[in-house]
Amino acid sequence: MSDFYEKMLKNGTGRKVLQSVGLPTPVELTRYTGQAVFFHGNILIGASKNATLLNQLSKTLLDAKATTFFPANSKYANHIKRALEHHGQTPIQTNCEKGAVSEKFDALVFDATGFEKTKDLKELYNFFSPVIKSLNSNGRILILGKPHMASTSAEQAACMRSLEGFSRSLAKEIGKKGATAQVIYVEDGAEHLSSSAIRFVLSPKSAYVDGQVINVSKADKEISIDWRRPLANKTALVTGGSRGIGESIASVLARDGAKVYVLDIEATKADLEKVAKEIGGVALVGDITAKETPEMIADAVKQNGGLDIIVHNAGITRDKTIGNMPEHFWDMTIDINLSSEETINEYLLENNVLNEGGRIVCVSSMNGIAGQVGQSNYATSKAGVIGYVEYMAKQLAKKKITINAVAPGFIETAMTDAIPFMTREVGRRMNSMSQGGKPVDVAETIAFFSAPDSNGVNGNVIRVCGQCLIGA
Numbered sequence: 508m509s510d511f512y513e514k515m516l517k518n519g520t521g522r523k524v525l526q527s528v529g530l531p532t533p534v535e536l537t538r539y540t541g542q543a544v545f546f547h548g549n550i551l552i553g554a555s556k557n558a559t560l561l562n563q564l565s566k567t568l569l570d571a572k573a574t575t576f577f578p579a580n581s582k583y584a585n586h587i588k589r590a591l592e593h594h595g596q597t598p599i600q601t602n603c604e605k606g607a608v609s610e611k612f613d614a615l616v617f618d619a620t621g622f623e624k625t626k627d628l629k630e631l632y633n634f635f636s637p638v639i640k641s642l643n644s645n646g647r648i649l650i651l652g653k654p655h656m657a658s659t660s661a662e663q664a665a666c667m668r669s670l671e672g673f674s675r676s677l678a679k680e681i682g683k684k685g686a687t688a689q690v691i692y693v694e695d696g697a698e699h700l701s702s703s704a705i706r707f708v709l710s711p712k713s714a715y716v717d718g719q720v721i722n723v724s725k726a727d728k729e730i731s732i733d734w735r736r737p738l739a740n741k742t743a744l745v746t747g748g749s750r751g752i753g754e755s756i757a758s759v760l761a762r763d764g765a766k767v768y769v770l771d772i773e774a775t776k777a778d779l780e781k782v783a784k785e786i787g788g789v790a791l792v793g794d795i796t797a798k799e800t801p802e803m804i805a806d807a808v809k810q811n812g813g814l815d816i817i818v819h820n821a822g823i824t825r826d827k828t829i830g831n832m833p834e835h836f837w838d839m840t841i842d843i844n845l846s847s848e849e850t851i852n853e854y855l856l857e858n859n860v861l862n863e864g865g866r867i868v869c870v871s872s873m874n875g876i877a878g879q880v881g882q883s884n885y886a887t888s889k890a891g892v893i894g895y896v897e898y899m900a901k902q903l904a905k906k907k908i909t910i911n912a913v914a915p916g917f918i919e920t921a922m923t924d925a926i927p928f929m930t931r932e933v934g935r936r937m938n939s940m941s942q943g944g945k946p947v948d949v950a951e952t953i954a955f956f957s958a959p960d961s962n963g964v965n966g967n968v969i970r971v972c973g974q975c976l977i978g979a
């Protein structure tokens with residue numbers, strides 16, 4: 508949010524005026540400010556029979572300040588209680604029958620990994636219907652499942668895929684109070700790798716991530732880290748790091764402990780150096796489309812023992828409807844937003860500049876998913892990024908490297924400030940949260956992908972869009 512509208516929202520009378528004329532009055536989202544715990548509050552946990560993630564969930568919550576509850580009326584109450592106790596929780600049994608719920612909750616988590624038959628889906632209704640109104644603003648809903656294509660029957664596949672439709676609908680019902688709903692699918696045998704995703708979803712770091720699906724797949728061993736400084740001793744490079752989203756990515760990665768190289772074009776040199784100075788990083792002036800840039804990056808990071816994280820953030824728009832688009836608009840956009848990423852990665856991989864356990868994160872866009880008038884070049888490039896990430900994930904897994912993408916929606920930057928008022932207002936409000944996101948929301952998602960304990964998070968595309976109503 509910005510300008511006049513934001514001022515009105517922050518003022519009690521202004522809010523009432525906006526409400527009275529039927530305009531959206533979004534809740535201010537709670538974002539991460541370096542809290543000692545990733546989650547603080549009441550969490551209600553439900554589960555199906557044979558749920559497989561309760562132990563890992565319980566273990567993950569040891570780093571939170573959570574009071575855990577389980578529904579007394581659940582068929583599997585004893586199973587939930589035992590699993591939570593196994594990892595040091597002291598869960599409280601609470602009456603969750605309709606009309607009898609006395610607690611307020613900051614998170615509702617349901618482990619649906621044991622669903623086999625479509626009749627099991629009724630458990631979603633039984634768990635969520637009585638308690639959904641007791642979810643606090645800025646609350647979290649998390650549903651845990653297994654990837655549907657790894658199911659052992661068609662009926663189970665239907666159940667698992669159902670979780671997406673269910674959680675996306677809940678996200679739309681609770682978005683107005685700044686609350687979010689997501690699904691995490693965890694492959695059999697990858698349960699021990701699910702903590703980083705659980706932590707991200709439950710924390711304020713995912714404030715503007717809504718209605719999304721995160722897949723956790725089998726990888727190596729569980730990597731234990733200090734989640735408050737997960738990138739200690741890591742070296743990262745952020746392209747387009749002089750301003751906007753890139754600047755925020757650089758500062759969040761530095762906050763998380765990484766030595767950060769920020770790269771941008773000559774024209775941005777003063778801003779780039781300022782960013783580098785502020786985060787104790789290094790400024791690299793270069794054009795990502797230039798032939799010499801991959802080698803320049805490799806030379807620069809050599810003294811730090813190579814690169815652990817590369818974030819391909821630099822991007823441009825050159826908008827025109829296809830019939831009016833000059834050829835160089837097409838060429839530049841594809842080159843900067845897509846081809847140069849491939850060229851740089853190829854060089855870094857071939858020359859072993861990207862270390863084992865490396866992380867590649869690409870920045871796509873919601874318009875790459877939904878398409879946009881006047882952006883055939885941009886949407887082509889950003890959809891290409893998604894295809895590239897999905898294909899490369901399998902190749903890179905062999906080298907213990909992950910590759911993922913974020914697809915931002917409407918993020919408040921200099922780029923979006925330049926959009927005419929009415930178009931900007933529509934773009935900003937057309938999501939479940941009725942507001943634009945901040946660069947830090949994209950940056951936090953990238954930091955989650957970059958963390959060493961996200962080694963099971965590979966080939967994902969997460970939209971950071973407050974569940975934008977267009978696209979997926």
Ligand SMILES: NC(=O)c1ccc[n+]([C@@H]2O[C@H](COP(=O)([O-])OP(=O)(O)OC[C@H]3O[C@@H](n4cnc5c(N)ncnc54)[C@H](O)[C@@H]3O)[C@@H](O)[C@H]2O)c1
Pocket residue numbers: 746747748749750751752753770771772775793794795796820821822823843870871872873914915916917918919920921922923
């Ligand atoms: N702002 C949004 O709402 C939004 C939405 C979806 C996707 N994105 C994507 O997020 C990324 C960052 O967006 P932003 O809003 O911060 O944009 P921005 O224009 O503020 O920043 C982009 C940066 O990339 C740099 N850059 C451009 N061409 C380059 C080149 N050839 N070599 C090196 N650097 C180059 C620019 O100098 C600039 O500093 C882009 O990839 C953009 O497409 C933004």
